[in-house]
Structure formats: structure tokens, C-alpha cells
Amino acid sequence: MSPPLLAVEGVTAGYGRATILDGIDLAIPEGGGLALLGRNGVGKTTLIRTLMGLTDRTAGRILWRGRDVAGLPAAERVRLGLGWVPQERRIFRTLSVQENLEVAARPGPWDLARVYALLPRLAERRANQGWQLSGGEQQLLALGRALMLNPDLLLLDEPLEGLAPVMVDVVLDAIRELAGTGLALVMVEQHAADALELTGHAVVMDRGRIVARAGSAALLADPARIVELTGL
Amino acid sequence: MTGLPVVVFDGLAYGMLLFLMSVGLAVTLGLMGLVNLAHGAFAAGGGYVAALAMSRAGVPFLLALPLAALAAAVGGVVLERLLFRRLYGRSPLDQVLFTVGLVYVWIAAATAAFGAGQQPADLPGFLQGQVDLGGVRVGLYRLVLIGLGVAVALALALGLERTRIGALVRASVEDAEMAGGVSIRVGRLFALTFTLGAGLAGLGGALAVPVLGLDPTFPLKYLAYFLIVVCMGGAGTVTGSFLAAAAVGLVDVAGKYYLPEIGAFAVYGLAVAALVWRPNGVLRA
Ligand SMILES: Nc1ncnc2c1ncn2[C@@H]1O[C@H](COP(=O)(O)OP(=O)(O)O)[C@@H](O)[C@H]1O
Ligand SMILES: [Mg+2]
Numbered sequence A: 001m002s003p004p005l006l007a008v009e010g011v012t013a014g015y016g017r018a019t020i021l022d023g024i025d026l027a028i029p030e031g032g033g034l035a036l037l038g039r040n041g042v043g044k045t046t047l048i049r050t051l052m053g054l055t056d057r058t059a060g061r062i063l064w065r066g067r068d069v070a071g072l073p074a075a076e077r078v079r080l081g082l083g084w085v086p087q088e089r090r091i092f093r094t095l096s097v098q099e100n101l102e103v104a105a106r107p108g109p110w111d112l113a114r115v116y117a118l119l120p121r122l123a124e125r126r127a128n129q130g131w132q133l134s135g136g137e138q139q140l141l142a143l144g145r146a147l148m149l150n151p152d153l154l155l156l157d158e159p160l161e162g163l164a165p166v167m168v169d170v171v172l173d174a175i176r177e178l179a180g181t182g183l184a185l186v187m188v189e190q191h192a193a194d195a196l197e198l199t200g201h202a203v204v205m206d207r208g209r210i211v212a213r214a215g216s217a218a219l220l221a222d223p224a225r226i227v228e229l230t231g232l
Numbered sequence B: 001m002t003g004l005p006v007v008v009f010d011g012l013a014y015g016m017l018l019f020l021m022s023v024g025l026a027v028t029l030g031l032m033g034l035v036n037l038a039h040g041a042f043a044a045g046g047g048y049v050a051a052l053a054m055s056r057a058g059v060p061f062l063l064a065l066p067l068a069a070l071a072a073a074v075g076g077v078v079l080e081r082l083l084f085r086r087l088y089g090r091s092p093l094d095q096v097l098f099t100v101g102l103v104y105v106w107i108a109a110a111t112a113a114f115g116a117g118q119q120p121a122d123l124p125g126f127l128q129g130q131v132d133l134g135g136v137r138v139g140l141y142r143l144v145l146i147g148l149g150v151a152v153a154l155a156l157a158l159g160l161e162r163t164r165i166g167a168l169v170r171a172s173v174e175d176a177e178m179a180g181g182v183s184i185r186v187g188r189l190f191a192l193t194f195t196l197g198a199g200l201a202g203l204g205g206a207l208a209v210p211v212l213g214l215d216p217t218f219p220l221k222y223l224a225y226f227l228i229v230v231c232m233g234g235a236g237t238v239t240g241s242f243l244a245a246a247a248v249g250l251v252d253v254a255g256k257y258y259l260p261e262i263g264a265f266a267v268y269g270l271a272v273a274a275l276v277w278r279p280n281g282v283l284r285a
Helices: A044-052 A074-080 A097-102 A112-118 A120-124 A135-148 A165-180 A192-197 A216-220 A223-230 B004-032 B039-057 B061-082 B092-114 B140-162 B164-174 B176-181 B186-212 B223-233 B238-258 B263-277
Strands: A006-015 A018-028 A033-037 A056-064 A082-085 A153-157 A184-188 A201-206 A209-215 B130-133 B136-139
Touching (some): A006 A044, A018 A056, A018 A209, A033 A044, A033 A223, A044 A056, A044 A074, A044 A082, A044 A153, A044 A184, A082 A135, A097 A112, A097 B164, A112 A120, A112 A135, A120 A135, A135 A153, A165 A184, A184 A192, A192 A201, A192 A216, A192 A223, A201 A216, A209 A216, B004 B039, B004 B140, B004 B223, B004 B238, B039 B061, B039 B186, B061 B186, B130 B140, B140 B164, B140 B238, B164 B176, B223 B238, B223 B263, B238 B263
Parallel strands (some): A033 A184, A082 A153, A153 A184
Antiparallel strands (some): A006 A056, A201 A209, B130 B136
16 A cells, blocks of 8 residues: 555654654645645644644654655655645735745646636736735745645645635635545645635644644534534 | 046946846845855855856856856756755844854855865956947946856846746745745745745855955845845845846945045945835835
């Protein structure tokens, strides 16, 4: 049996001496989808950043298709197939929309034309500087930029946070289309239903640990259980 | 006021030398937050390569210039891999102490190797003399320096604005962590720009020898000027460094010409005024 796309084994990590994550175990198969749920401050972003190699890891292994990548810097992990849409979006404000996409370009089916076709709003704004975009447009750009990397696994950290309702639909439609192409994804979301609808499995975090695991469909059908697990 | 055109051309020419010698520092400060007080040693190194190549090996001036740039660039890439990259992410105090130490190492080494005195460097005949610009007589070499400075600034600005590698550098200057997150190998990019900056400093140092003279203390003597250019211009910007260097050159020369007693302080007044007006650099409102 081939190893999972991504496996996290007993990972403990944090920032400097502050340990945030405690013994995290996860596995994501090729093309799989995982919803990462939990209240504010439980460590969801820290887990995403740990997958990217942007925290201080003190124990555990992170395996990419069976290969330990825990020692690799972010740029090398991305080159292996990780794509990151950070919670703060972090688009390059001093670069144009098109440059934001171009600096991330890696070989594969996703290129400028295809990103513009999926997210036409970006095509309209291609000559604008990053700082000129609305919050929703920045989110689209962060998503398009990650696609330019031609990732095998997309890490989406609260991609709907703070968006106007029309923009939520645009972003959700795009993510739905991506999930349909067999792209694996990890989606952090406060609105559990949106993430559950797009994924096969879910984990719930609390205080740096995974406290529950469930099938997304089963959880979606049982709103009372979502409230009980996440307190939301 | 007959001296005004001369002062302007002298000041601009001096400013262009400062630009060449400090632009690398501005870019590396912006890119990796490295406060490299030893950057002037690359300029001095280039100056020595040019001066010695000319005086000892009879190399012509125009060949000595690229030689100086190349030597400084090679020195830059070697020292970046061996020493400087260990400083990224360290505290500014660590960086300052370490790189000031390097300046003194340079001074001691250069003194031991080449002596404490000034290096001779005469301009070749075809660069001496004056040209007539619409009734104003201007030193030919000053004019060449200004032309070169403008050409380098344009090339750098275009490279930064219009090329893919320029966009990668700008992205990394703005947010190095996110740049890594979109697959940019920031460390390699930094080694490359560090090397380019060292090479330009070497070129500037070689060009400066006939104008400013050269002895082992050069990196220390001009350190304050480099820092003023970088602070005024703003970290990470080529255009800002260019404008700041031109202003510093003009004010320094004009101050010393018109107010000989206190003119040496004019440039510090300019620096204070500029930092009060635009603390993050002249281009950042
Ligand atoms: N850069 C940081 N340095 C130190 N602690 C941090 C940092 N970022 C987040 N934390 C702490 O880590 C914990 C988890 O935060 P985070 O991963 O952002 O949670 P979530 O994404 O689930 O809201 C919080 O207690 C937060 O205060
Ligand atoms: Mg978060």
C-alpha cells in the first residue's frame, strides 16, 4: 500500500518556548479532504503553519508521500506539492495582481490563463497593485496564487473569514470546483458546514490537541454534535 | 555664483559614487534585514584591486574597473556563504558588532598587505580635462561618473520592476516568509543580490579612487555617508537610494564649498531633516 499524501505523527510544535500543538496525528490520502474545526485560538493556524515548516517543532514527524519533510524549509515543501492560503492572505501588496501570480508559478496544468478563467475577477484586476484590492479580491488572489504553485494539497486557513456574502459564494464555488478535480485539501473554517460540505473527514481541535474525528457527512447531518464538539 | 554649476556637477558625481557604493547595502537591508556595516569594505576592496592592477600590473583603467567589480562580487559571494548568512535573523546588535569587527579586520589586513598610505590612481589622459556644456566648463570624469550612476540606477530599477527575478526580489523584500510559502528560495536570491551589491560597491570603489583617494580606513571614513544614504533612501529601494545619494553628494559638496567652517556638518543636517520628514525613506509617505 502506498503511503498517504501527508502524514503527521506525534507532532509537538509552537513558537519559541511556547508549545501550542501537543501530539498531533493526522493522515490525508491523495485527493482527500480534511476539515479542521475548533474554536478560536485552539491551534488550527499553528497546525497549518507547522505543515509549512513555519513553527518550532520539538517532536514528531511530518511525512510527504512517506518522506520525512520536517526538516525542510517552506519553499522546498511547496516545491514538493504543498500550497498555502494563509489566514491573513498575505498577498504581496507592492506587486501587481499578475506579478503576485507569476512569482508563484510552478510547472503544471495551472497557469495564468487557467487561474483567470476560474477567477475572472482577478483577470479584470490584473494590472492593479495588491494594496488596491478589496478584502475579497485579496482572498481570491491568495487562492489563485496558491493554485499557480500547482499543489497536490491545498491548505486553506479560514478562506471565508470576513468576506461579503457574494464573495463567500465566489470563493466557495472555486474551492468546490477544485475539490472536484481531485486536489487534496485541508480547510480550516469557523462555519463548520462550509468545510464539511467540501471534505470527506473532519477533526476537531481543542487546546492544541485533536479531540474528535468524524466523517464530514455524518457530522454535517448532526448539527447538535458539531456544537457539542466545537462549542460553536 | 560662478561656482554653482561646478558645485552641482561635483556634488552629483560624488553622489553617484555614494549610490554605487551603498545601493547593495540598501537592498540587503531591505531583503534580509542585514545591517552590514562592513559593506564599504567591498568598495575599498574594489578600489585596491583597481589601483594595484593599474600601478603594479599596468592594467588600463577601463579594464581595471570590471576587474574590481568582479573581484568584489567574488569576495561578496564567498563571504556571504561563509559569514554573512549566519547573521540573518540575528539581532541588529549582533549584526552591528560583528560587521564593525569585520571593518577593523579589513583595515588591519589591508594595512598589513598594502601599507597605511594612499594608493596612487591617476586618471588616464582621455578622462582628464574639461568639457564645455553650453558655456559651463565641467570635469569630464565628473560627467562620466554621473552618466554611469544614472545608467546603473536605470538598469537596476528596470531589472527590479520589469524582470521575473526583480519581482521575486520585491516579493521577498516585502514578506520573506510568504515568499518562501510561494516557493521562492529567498536564501539563494539573497546571495545573488548580495553578490550584485558587492560588485557594484567594488565598481564604485574603483571609480572613487581618483576622486576620493584610497587608504585602508576607507570603509570607516565613508560609513556614515553610506548609512545616511540608506536611511534617507529607505531600505530595499534602488530609486530611494539614488535620490538620497544625489542629495547627500550635492549637500556635502555645496556645504563644504559655500560654508567651509561648518559645511562638513551640512550633510548631517540634511539627514536629520529627511528623517523627520520621511522616517521610512524619501519615497515612503
Ligand atoms: N506567533 C505567535 N507566537 C506565540 N504564540 C502564538 C503565535 N501565534 C499564535 N499564538 C498562540 O497560539 C495559540 C493558537 O493560535 P492559532 O493557531 O492562531 O489558533 P486558531 O488558528 O485555532 O485560532 C493561541 O493561544 C495564540 O495566542
Ligand atoms: Mg487561525
